[in-house]
Amino acid sequence: xxxxxxxxxxxxxxxxxxxxxxxxxxxxxxxxxxxxxxxxxxxxxxxxxxxxxxxxxxxxxxxxxxxxxxxxxxxxxxxxxxxxxxxxxxxxxxxxxxxxxxxxxxxxxxxxxxxxxxxxxxxxxxxxxxxxxxxxxxxxxxxxxxxxxxxxxxxxxxxxxxxxxxxxxxxxxxxxxxxxxxxxxxxxxxxxxx
Numbered sequence: 001x002x003x004x005x006x007x008x009x010x011x012x013x014x015x016x017x018x019x020x021x022x023x024x025x026x027x028x029x030x031x032x033x034x035x036x037x038x039x040x041x042x043x044x045x046x047x048x049x050x051x052x053x054x055x056x057x058x059x060x061x062x063x064x065x066x067x068x069x070x071x072x073x074x075x076x077x078x079x080x081x082x083x084x085x086x087x088x089x090x091x092x093x094x095x096x097x098x099x100x101x102x103x104x105x106x107x108x109x110x111x112x113x114x115x116x117x118x119x120x121x122x123x124x125x126x127x128x129x130x131x132x133x134x135x136x137x138x139x140x141x142x143x144x145x146x147x148x149x150x151x152x153x154x155x156x157x158x159x160x161x162x163x164x165x166x167x168x169x170x171x172x173x174x175x176x177x178x179x180x181x182x183x184x185x186x187x188x189x190x191x192x193x194x
Contacts, residue, residue: 021091021095021100022095024091024095025092029092030074031071031092031093031095031096034136035096037135037141038135038139038141039135040063040066040067040132043063043128044061044062044063046124046127046128046131047062047118047119050118050119050122050124051118059114060106064099064106065106065111065114065115066128067097068084068097068106068111069083069125069176070132071083071086071093071096071097072179073129073175079108079179079182079183079186080108080111080112080183081108081182081186082182083108084105084107084108084111087099088105112183115176115179116180125176126173
């Protein structure tokens with residue numbers, strides 16, 4: 001029995017075991033809908049002036065960088081370190097970023113340093129975020145109205161047909177500031193300088 005298990009699989013068994021990311025990501029997954037509707041290629045041109053073509057190691061693809069931050073923002077991942085761990089194991093995230101299962105995920109510090117150094121003295125984050133939102137509105141993915149609810153569980157005599165609508169302003173800057181706080185907390189936990 002063990003000898004049979006150690007034999008090379010038959011061609012038919014080998015073919016059945018081959019699977020692609022394309023097959024693993026459900027056809028109705030939110031990231032598939034976003035990828036089909038939005039064009040992220042504008043990012044390279046928008047940030048070209050912030051890169052040097054002939055100095056140092058090849059840079060991290062800015063589309064991958066901003067799409068990774070977009071995943072973090074969209075799914076509420078408040079730490080770049082956690083974001084990279086999630087990308088490491090989530091096939092839908094890998095698919096969206098164009099990473100194969102065998103591709104190395106960028107280090108969290110690479111994402112953080114690019115975001116904090118290369119783009120810190122500009123409004124590029126907000127410009128890119130705004131362009132993505134504009135595309136999403138044009139494609140009918142978002143309508144601009146959100147209903148926020150409180151998930152605190154209190155025993156109350158409440159009318160389920162009555163609620164209060166509030167306008168809440170959230171910006172890409174708020175998300176990036178939260179990432180900065182997470183970086184500083186992580187550095188403090190590991191005894192590193194701010």
